[in-house]
Amino acid sequence: MIGAITIARVRGIPVKLDFSWVIIFVLVTSTVSSEIGSQIKDLNPAALLLLAVLGSLIFFFSLLLHEMSHAFVAQNDKIGVRSVTLFLFGGVAQLENEPESPGAEFRMAAVGPAVSIVLGVIFLGIWYYAVQMNLWLPIIILSNMLGVINIALGIFNLVPAFPLDGGRIFRAIVWAITKDLRKATSIAVGMGKFFAFVLVLWGLMLLLKQEWISGIWLIFIALFLYQAASSSLRMVTIQKALSGVRVADIMSSPPVTVSPDLTVAGLVYEYFLSHRIFAYPVVENWLPTGIVTTEDVKKIPRERWDAVTVRDIMQPVTPDMMVSSEDDMGDAFLKLNESDKTRLLVMYQGKLVGILSTSDVSRFVQIRDSLDRTGRGSGWAGGSGNFPARHVRQVPYEQKDQHPL
Numbered sequence: 421m422i423g424a425i426t427i428a429r430v431r432g433i434p435v436k437l438d439f440s441w442v443i444i445f446v447l448v449t450s451t452v453s454s455e456i457g458s459q460i461k462d463l464n465p466a467a468l469l470l471l472a473v474l475g476s477l478i479f480f481f482s483l484l485l486h487e488m489s490h491a492f493v494a495q496n497d498k499i500g501v502r503s504v505t506l507f508l509f510g511g512v513a514q515l516e517n518e519p520e521s522p523g524a525e526f527r528m529a530a531v532g533p534a535v536s537i538v539l540g541v542i543f544l545g546i547w548y549y550a551v552q553m554n555l556w557l558p559i560i561i562l563s564n565m566l567g568v569i570n571i572a573l574g575i576f577n578l579v580p581a582f583p584l585d586g587g588r589i590f591r592a593i594v595w596a597i598t599k600d601l602r603k604a605t606s607i608a609v610g611m612g613k614f615f616a617f618v619l620v621l622w623g624l625m626l627l628l629k630q631e632w633i634s635g636i637w638l639i640f641i642a643l644f645l646y647q648a649a650s651s652s653l654r655m656v657t658i659q660k661a662l663s664g665v666r667v668a669d670i671m672s673s674p675p676v677t678v679s680p681d682l683t684v685a686g687l688v689y690e691y692f693l694s695h696r697i698f699a700y701p702v703v704e705n706w707l708p709t710g711i712v713t714t715e716d717v718k719k720i721p722r723e724r725w726d727a728v729t730v731r732d733i734m735q736p737v738t739p740d741m742m743v744s745s746e747d748d749m750g751d752a753f754l755k756l757n758e759s760d761k762t763r764l765l766v767m768y769q770g771k772l773v774g775i776l777s778t779s780d781v782s783r784f785v786q787i788r789d790s791l792d793r794t795g796r797g798s799g800w801a802g803g804s805g806n807f808p809a810r811h812v813r814q815v816p817y818e819q820k821d822q823h824p825l
């Protein structure tokens with residue numbers, strides 16, 4: 421998504437329009453316009469445009485109702501909803517966390533297609549009434565289109581291909597049976613990728629028939645679905661590998677720290693090049709005051725390295741840069757993911773005890789995931805999710821022993 425504006429707030433959930441939505445709005449409006457135009461020949465262009473825009477707006481409002489229903493059911497199951505956004509490929513309800521049970525996932529996923537199908541039936545009801553009463557022709561055409569498209573939307577979303585709603589329903593069922601979220605996700609994602617492949621073939625077929633827009637459109641949707649399916653599997657793999665793990669188990673400790681009064685030249689030669697670590701906590705009077713990385717150094721011309729100090733270039737510490745060594749690693753990972761930071765400072769009883777980087781996390785996840793998938797019946801590697809309590813790093817790191825301040 422390119423960038424979005426918030427158009428409303430419903431039950432605390434920001435409803436957003438992504439800029440890319442404009443493209444699909446124009447496409448849908450032109451489709452509606454040509455449909456009405458083909459059935460009513462003598463309509464003046466301004467009236468035709470107005471009707472097409474109206475039909476298109478009602479369609480996107482229906483789509484919004486579909487997404488809002490996901491969001492409301494999620495909220496009822498204590499799943500945080502960050503936003504609901506309309507964008508190029510339709511709508512999306514962004515969740516803060518994944519459902520905690522197959523039941524919650526099933527309810528959340530099933531309500532969307534149900535809402536679309538009910539809306540479709542209502543529009544077809546209006547259409548039937550309008551035909552019986554011989555109402556104005558554009559009402560008949562629009563209600564028919566909206567009925568058909570909402571039902572089609574509901575059915576398309578029921579295809580058991582993750583991350584479509586049907587794929588989530590399918591995952592919930594497999595999850596309930598196997599009690600293994602990762603396995604269920606992996607199967608549902610496999611089907612999602614297969615479906616994406618079928619859509620690509622279909623799109624290519626349309627291209628051969630010279631239906632350019634529909635063909636390209638299908639291929640884009642397929643690529644989007646494929647990418648979304650892969651990233652869901654990655655997230656679930658990470659969540660599983662991090663379950664039961666604390667920050668203390670993964671952090672790099674003790675951290676090598678630097679003084680804010682150190683020059684950039686000193687930082688480069690005595691730290692970056694000799695320790696070969698990309699980022700250092702900056703510590704003054706026993707308290708962390710910032711983080712300095714190779715990126716910060718790059719902004720300073722080489723001839724000024726002796727004049728500029730770490731204090732001038734460091735990123736000052738903010739509360740969102742800190743985690744406790746006792747924190748759950750899953751939560752810390754979300755924190756790491758949400759901020760644009762690649763590292764967090766790890767604190768224990770008011771002292772800096774370590775540093776947690778995205779690369780620490782990804783190495784840990786890779787190793788644990790590979791053990792989980794090959795080590796059958798060998799302790800925690802069997803996948804029970806119980807990580808043994810770690811003893812080695814429990815002792816808070818004493819700064820004075822570790823760095824030459």
Ligand SMILES: [Zn+2]
Pocket residue numbers: 486487490532533577585
């Ligand atoms: Zn949906």
